Amino acid sequence: MQRETDQNLKTDIQLVEEVRNGLRSSFSELVKRHQRGLLRLSMRFMKDADVAQDVVQEAFIKSYEKLNLFEGRASFKSWLYQIAVNTARNKLRENRYDFSDIEDVHLSVSATAEKVLVHAAVSEIIQTEVDRLPFKQKTALVLRVYEDMSFAEIAVVMECPYDTAKANYRHALMKLKETFENQSELRKWTEDVGGFFMELNTKFAEVE
Amino acid sequence: MKKTDSMKEMILIKKLRAEDPIELPMDEDFFDNLHKKIMLSVDKAEVKPVSKWTKTWVFLEQKTLIPRAKAKKVVRLGIKATTLAAGVGLLNFGLNLSKELSLMQADLNKSSILLEAKKNPAQWTDLVANYQDENDFYADILSEALSQELSQSELATIVEIDKVIAQSL
Numbered sequence: 545m546q547r548e549t550d551q552n553l554k555t556d557i558q559l560v561e562e563v564r565n566g567l568r569s570s571f572s573e574l575v576k577r578h579q580r581g582l583l584r585l586s587m588r589f590m591k592d593a594d595v596a597q598d599v600v601q602e603a604f605i606k607s608y609e610k611l612n613l614f615e616g617r618a619s620f621k622s623w624l625y626q627i628a629v630n631t632a633r634n635k636l637r638e639n640r641y642d643f644s645d646i647e648d649v650h651l652s653v654s655a656t657a658e659k660v661l662v663h664a665a666v667s668e669i670i671q672t673e674v675d676r677l678p679f680k681q682k683t684a685l686v687l688r689v690y691e692d693m694s695f696a697e698i699a700v701v702m703e704c705p706y707d708t709a710k711a712n713y714r715h716a717l718m719k720l721k722e723t724f725e726n727q728s729e730l731r732k733w734t735e736d737v738g739g740f741f742m743e744l745n746t747k748f749a750e751v752e
Numbered sequence: 753m754k755k756t757d758s759m760k761e762m763i764l765i766k767k768l769r770a771e772d773p774i775e776l777p778m779d780e781d782f783f784d785n786l787h788k789k790i791m792l793s794v795d796k797a798e799v800k801p802v803s804k805w806t807k808t809w810v811f812l813e814q815k816t817l818i819p820r821a822k823a824k825k826v827v828r829l830g831i832k833a834t835t836l837a838a839g840v841g842l843l844n845f846g847l848n849l850s851k852e853l854s855l856m857q858a859d860l861n862k863s864s865i866l867l868e869a870k871k872n873p874a875q876w877t878d879l880v881a882n883y884q885d886e887n888d889f890y891a892d893i894l895s896e897a898l899s900q901e902l903s904q905s906e907l908a909t910i911v912e913i914d915k916v917i918a919q920s921l
Contacts, residue, residue: 563799564799568794568795571791571794572787572791575787575791575794576787579783579786579787579790580776580783583776583786584774584776587776588774593777600786600790601786601789601790601793604790604793604794605790605793605794605797608794608797608799609797609798609799610800611799612799612800612801613802666771667771670767670768670771670773671773674768689765689768689769690768690772690774717761717764717765720768721760721761721764724764724767
């Protein structure tokens with residue numbers, strides 16, 4: 545118990561150092577810390593929980609094997625996400641997975657209330673639009689919006705300069721913005737959501 | 753306007769987050785199992801030792817990441833500049849060519865008119881006197897040519913012709 549608490553207090557870099565020195569159990573702590581985030585990220589690309597788990601597993605094994613290449617310039621998380629994104633991309637290229645089945649999208653939605661159905665439809669449209677983005681733009685968007693990463697971290701994950709990461713994110717956002725403005729279902733949804741969004745939208749309309 | 757855009761962007765991000773379709777399993781057992789599965793695979797793996805060459809390669813790769821992007825930008829800019837220059841050059845060449853062609857055509861017309869005029873100067877002189885118009889290009893050419901070139905070089909011929917006509921009368 546004491547040992548577990550000690551492990552919790554250590555930074556990722558300290559744990560990496562311990563693994564390098566032969567303490568395999570420290571890697572177990574790194575897995576515990578990052579498996580949720582990595583699974584969430586993989587599911588955004590793979591759409592299938594089982595395949596996403598494979599990506600996570602593969603990413604952890606690769607990171608373990610290549611641990612000596614990690615220099616600590618960026619965070620361990622960014623480095624790990626970089627490996628996961630590359631693994632996901634390779635898997636998509638190899639197998640050309642397509643899990644965007646309507647049934648899959650509706651799996652997590654109870655089809656009873658009408659409101660829930662509208663919600664599911666909007667969610668589906670948004671997901672489709674995000675999936676239609678080019679891989680780099682989608683990666684930048686996912687990391688920024690859902691993983692709350694800084695552009696410096698995104699640049700590390702995407703292995704590109706800071707400006708490129710930012711440009712990819714902005715392009716993705718611009719494309720989605722156009723969709724939001726053009727699709728009637730999404731406009732209706734914005735009205736349904738009301739409250740904060742509607743208030744702001746009205747203010748923008750007044751300003752413009 | 754920029755402020756409005758950034759606010760719109762903020763709303764969009766909030767919308768995206770609110771409609772996040774990814775639902776992670778909340779079950780702790782699920783993650784315990786995933787952890788076990790990963791660690792079982794990791795137990796079979798080994799941390800690979802890094803050779804000097806690999807380290808150098810990684811170092812160079814990181815070092816060249818930003819210069820590579822800059823080089824790409826420079827190359828793109830160079831291609832754009834070359835294309836633009838070639839376009840302007842072609843346009844200029846085309847304009848010059850058409851100008852030269854029209855000059856050549858004008859010269860050709862001028863010489864053929866002069867040739868005709870030399871054959872029968874009296875008739876052409878009358879023609880010019882009768883039909884010359886401010887807008888008549890060929891008439892302008894003729895009057896100019898007849899008053900300068902023709903009067904000097906073909907003066908003798910015209911005098912000869914006049915003499916023959918006078919004798920015959």
